[in-house]
Amino acid sequence: MSETTAHAQSQTTHAQTHTGQQHPIRLYLFVWGLLFVLSAASYMVDYLGVQSYLRWTLILLFMMLKAGLIVAVFMHMAWERLALVYAILLPPLLVLVFVALMVSEADYTIFTRVAFFGAGP
Amino acid sequence: MAQTIETLGGADLRPAGLRGVAADFSSDQRAFKTASWGKAMMWIFLLSDTFVFGCFLIAYMTARMSTPVPWPNPSEVFALHIGGQDVPLILIAIMTFVLISSSGTMAMAVNFGYRRDRRTTAILMLLTAVLGACFVGMQAFEWTKLITERVRPWENPWGAAQFGSTFFMITGFHGTHVTIGVIFLIIVARKVWRGDFDVERRGFFTSRKGRYEAVEIMGLYWHFVDLVWVFIFAFFYLW
Numbered sequence: 579m580s581e582t583t584a585h586a587q588s589q590t591t592h593a594q595t596h597t598g599q600q601h602p603i604r605l606y607l608f609v610w611g612l613l614f615v616l617s618a619a620s621y622m623v624d625y626l627g628v629q630s631y632l633r634w635t636l637i638l639l640f641m642m643l644k645a646g647l648i649v650a651v652f653m654h655m656a657w658e659r660l661a662l663v664y665a666i667l668l669p670p671l672l673v674l675v676f677v678a679l680m681v682s683e684a685d686y687t688i689f690t691r692v693a694f695f696g697a698g699p
Numbered sequence: 700m701a702q703t704i705e706t707l708g709g710a711d712l713r714p715a716g717l718r719g720v721a722a723d724f725s726s727d728q729r730a731f732k733t734a735s736w737g738k739a740m741m742w743i744f745l746l747s748d749t750f751v752f753g754c755f756l757i758a759y760m761t762a763r764m765s766t767p768v769p770w771p772n773p774s775e776v777f778a779l780h781i782g783g784q785d786v787p788l789i790l791i792a793i794m795t796f797v798l799i800s801s802s803g804t805m806a807m808a809v810n811f812g813y814r815r816d817r818r819t820t821a822i823l824m825l826l827t828a829v830l831g832a833c834f835v836g837m838q839a840f841e842w843t844k845l846i847t848e849r850v851r852p853w854e855n856p857w858g859a860a861q862f863g864s865t866f867f868m869i870t871g872f873h874g875t876h877v878t879i880g881v882i883f884l885i886i887v888a889r890k891v892w893r894g895d896f897d898v899e900r901r902g903f904f905t906s907r908k909g910r911y912e913a914v915e916i917m918g919l920y921w922h923f924v925d926l927v928w929v930f931i932f933a934f935f936y937l938w
Binding site: 598599600601603606607609610613614617620621623624625633634637638640641644645648649651652653654658659660661662664665666669670673676677680681683684685687688691692695 | 739765795
């Protein structure tokens with residue numbers, strides 16, 4: 579983390595001024611390349627017509643890897659203070675509870691639709 | 700690398716790990732010690748935006764799961780006729796690569812901003828804006844194509860009517876974010892180019908001193924737009 583002190587002299591008077599997220603350009607280029615490869619891979623899932631559980635697993639896997647790389651490196655989350663990391667990353671996980679609720683609701687809706695209207699709208 | 704430095708008063712006396720998190724949140728001070736207010740507030744705004752997009756994607760999931768009418772196959776709907784054959788999802792793939800590239804140039808702009816390289820930072824930010832504008836342009840093309848094929852928020856030629864409403868809602872909201880981002884990028888790039896952050900010129904709107912951190916905060920917004928597209932690409936176009 580020695581690069582973070584590069585501009586420290588001029589800014590030590592400001593308690594709030596942090597000295598910036600300075601990381602090597604190589605790292606960004608590497609992640610950029612990885613994101614390209616992962617996007618190409620998820621496109622190939624569709625292009626090659628992979629179906630069913632393998633398709634969904636691959637889509638979710640590539641999606642999470644891409645999202646993780648963007649948040650961790652491009653948005654510097656890997657270097658942020660843990661308090662910020664938890665405050666930002668934990669709440670979206672609770673959305674999964676909402677997802678579970680709506681899955682059960684959607685199952686019920688389609689059940690009543692099919693039961694009362696047959697295969698209609 | 701997860702531990703960051705405390706610039707005030709030298710050593711950081713707070714404990715590491717979860718104990719550190721508890722200490723930060725229970726301290727009678729700012730919780731996000733090393734993140735400035737500007738950065739913390741952008742993160743919290745992005746968290747709220749996460750919930751907005753989360754609700755849209757959940758609404759789409761619910762609609763798709765609860766309709767007995769077949770859902771249109773996005774692979775075919777978004778195919779383009781190139782060289783005598785239909786290439787599935789090709790436009791969406793190109794849009795994805797354009798947006799990822801814009802994220803790459805933005806990350807590098809932040810880096811050059813902290814190196815106080817005004818010229819390179821501004822050029823990289825403008826390049827990001829151009830790529831973002833390309834993305835919106837391609838989205839306009841995509842919308843036009845679907846509208847001429849009679850896709851409406853209440854109907855479409857291929858099956859479940861909800862396809863149109865969720866498509867226009869989700870991509871429309873994302874496109875709006877990209878457009879706002881492009882405007883935001885141009886504004887910050889102009890400030891960088893003019894040297895506002897070197898002389899700590901006060902902002903027109905906030906009258907606060909401008910710092911190079913503004914580039915990073917702008918970058919957070921831009922990467923978030925790319926991040927949302929990752930989820931839309933997976934759930935709407937590939938699923």
